[in-house]
Amino acid sequence: MTATSSNEFCVSCHEMGTPLAEYQKTVHYQNPTGVRAGCSDCHVPETGWPYLQAKVRASKDLYHHLIGTLATPEDYEEHRLEMAQAVWDRMKANDSSECRSCHAFDAMTVDAQKQEAQKRHTEAMETGGTCIDCHKGIAHSLPDMKKAFARAFEELKETAADADLEDTAYTLETMPFYLEQGGDQKAGQLLPATELKITEQSGDWLKATVSGWRQEGAESVIYGAPGQRILTAVMAKPTVEQAEVGEGKVLPETGQTWMPVSVDVWLPQESVTASIEPVWSYAESIYQGDCATCHTAHTPNHFLANQWIGQLKSMERFSQLSKEQNRLVLKFLQYHAKDMTQTAAAGH
Structure with a gap:
């Protein structure tokens, strides 16, 4: 299980070329301090039952690799929203625990941050907000929400027509x-x-x-x-x-x-x-x-x-x-x- 947490293993399937290229353009990959967050740092809990759950859940990725769900870049874009939403929901539910292994409110010097960051972090601390509420799209491109909204509206119209x-x-x-x-x-x-x-x-x-x-x-x-x-x-x-x-x-x-x-x-x-x-x-x-x-x-x-x-x-x-x-x-x-x-x- 440790071996399957490496960056090399994570990107060894061809469909991971898309998220790899996106990740390599971000501060989590290259930055002035030389601290790099790998795939598992964001997607795999460190220890315990959550760690085992993540490993079992990841087995579905092998299944979809074998059946070719993400065989082409177009396929990847077609499924980007549902994949992103699944990660967002999971991080929302666990209070962005993977993020907090590196970033913690009690370790922040909020006064030294930019004005907007001060405002958002203070509000999050007061209201119980979590990292993923504001930091979607920091390692991978955001999905095209317009297509999802359009599909949802067509479904609404179809339901209305039958009523x-x-x-x-x-x-x-x-x-x-x-x-x-x-x-x-x-x-x-x-x-x-x-x-x-x-x-x-x-x-x-x-x-x-x-x-x-x-x-x-x-x-x-x-x-x-x-x-x-x-x-x-x-x-x-x-x-x-x-x-x-x-x-x-x-x-x-x-x-x-x-x-x-x-x-x-x-x-x-x-x-x-x-x-x-x-x-x-x-x-x-x-x-x-x-x-x-x-x-x-x-x-x-x-x-x-x-x-x-x-x-x-x-x-x-x-x-x-x-x-x-x-x-x-x-x-x-x-x-x-x-x-x-x-x-x-x-x-x-």
């Missing part, structure tokens, strides 16, 4: 709506995870009522709650004139006037689902998959609903999410934010 719609449905993505069945003149757009109260089904078309709130002076936008910038729908001018508007109320904290509003719309039945829970599950999975790549992802109730807008905007340049995915994640976070009630989140 029977009753009186309530939810949009899966940004989509146009119309004021008449089969219309060719768009009357506006519905945002992802918008609740629809279905009043009529005709072939592949649905007639539904979209409800929410609008702010005085911004009549074309329907929001999810008064005072909250949770985008539900954007209406064209003719649609604004047909919307039903209730009595307004002034929010004392802002002085803004908000009014309940609803509008009857027609839309194609595609990209509509009967339950919001699978939508939220998908949104949470891509949020965790994207944001937890660089740091511990904040829980949705960490910020207020309106604060989440700026938070996600500031992270866009680091994100692999598309504009559409970002819209859905934002809505998920807003409806589960600190200042949104349990009723509001569950009802959406």
Whole structure:
């Protein structure tokens, strides 16, 4: 077992050429101090039962070598995400024990670190964060999360297509709506995870009522709650004139006037689902998959609903999410934010 922990053994199979080349470009392989972390230093516990478990678990690598699972670089890329996720999950579960054999919070001079590292390490020590929360991709290239997100969305759409719609449905993505069945003149757009109260089904078309709130002076936008910038729908001018508007109320904290509003719309039945829970599950999975790549992802109730807008905007340049995915994640976070009630989140 000791012999199979050497770097030479680990990279003796041809499929390990890809991770070897990536590792050789990192500070764990070559650095000013001359201290090199080998494969086993990161992937194999030092002693005891965890060590034996790792050795038994590694036997599957020999099996996949024999059947050619990773025979080509393309095969490796196809399986990169699932391999990385398995390692991340394991390191998360064992508090990054292999990392801590060299790196320990109590041995750090945090004040001597760069400002961002000071912030992250202090936060991790206070909240119980672990190394892999922030240090994915330091020895091997990160997986292409975009493909995984796209596959997950197609599975969500397939599941939604098989579900029977009753009186309530939810949009899966940004989509146009119309004021008449089969219309060719768009009357506006519905945002992802918008609740629809279905009043009529005709072939592949649905007639539904979209409800929410609008702010005085911004009549074309329907929001999810008064005072909250949770985008539900954007209406064209003719649609604004047909919307039903209730009595307004002034929010004392802002002085803004908000009014309940609803509008009857027609839309194609595609990209509509009967339950919001699978939508939220998908949104949470891509949020965790994207944001937890660089740091511990904040829980949705960490910020207020309106604060989440700026938070996600500031992270866009680091994100692999598309504009559409970002819209859905934002809505998920807003409806589960600190200042949104349990009723509001569950009802959406």
